[in-house]
Amino acid sequence: MQDEINGEIEELRSNCIALEEQVKLLVQTELKLRRTQTELEKAKKEIEDYNRTLEHKVEERTMNLKRVNSELVSFTYMASHDLQEPLRKIDTFGHRLKENYFDVLDDHGRDYLDRIQNASTRMQTLIKELLAYSRVTTKAAPFVEVNLLQIVNEVLSDLEIQIEKTSGLVEVGSLPNIEADSTQMRQLFQNLIGNALKFHKENESPIIKIYSSISDEASNKCELVIADNGIGIENKNIPRLFGLFQCLHERDKYEGNGIGLAICNKIVEQHNGNITVESKPGVGTKFIIMLPVKQIIQ
Helix, strand or coil: HHHHHHHHHHHHHHHHHHHHHHHHHHHHHHHHHHHHHHHHHHHEEEEEEEHHHHHHHHHHHHHHHHHHHHHHHHHHHHHHHHHHHHHHHHHHHHHHHHHCCCCCCCCCHHHHHHHHHHHHHHHHHHHHHHHHHHHHHHCCCCCCEEEHHCCCCCHHHHHHHHHHHCCCEEECCCCCCEEECCCHHHHHHHHHHHHHCCCCCCCCEEEEEEEECCCCCCCCCCEEEEEECCCCCCCCHHHCCCCCCCCCCCCCCCCCCCCCCHHHHHHHHCCCEEEEEEEECCCCCEEEEEECCCCCCC
């Protein structure tokens, strides 16, 4: 009997020792969990502090970029505007020289005078285009409902002489009404259609197709397409296409200062849209513009 009691006491003692070990293990585990929790809270705080710092830096840099962009646009406008007066004088005195002293000049003098006048004309065109680029952001009008079909027809009327000169054919499909700045929409189509007429293949009349599609009402997006059968653009040049002063073709063959497509890109951005291009040399180019049907007030 005593042996049985002693055996049970020994077993109980062993169980107590095992239980004590388990309690110690649980205490150690709890301490580790507390340390881990502390480390997690510390890490969370560090992440929150870092996010706040990052958000502040992003906000600060965004404000700086907006300020720099605004200053750049203002400078472009002022510089372009101020340059017009001396250019007018150069042009005026150039005409006076040609009218009054052209017969007195020798061949070299006449050539120099022609170069001065041509350079003055090119500079005037460049200044006008720079002013147009700056006005996209500084002179934007409130968005109203705009009939794109009517705008395209008006642009085609303005380009009538150029269309006849190139024997061009412009096919216009259905176009939607959208909320936009009508003046900028006119400029957008004027530049794109004008380019399609200008960059046509030799001995082949330009064919331009303008059409659109609306995905669905829920998407609030319309797709505008201006496609041509012109000379096309090499893929390596497409990333440069919408930059300022990017002339991708021979200046002596195709007039221009490389600002028109930069203006188009800026107009589309101002309307919360995007513009992409698909092109193949010798086949043609397609500009695809995605614009909101209704502008969302933010």
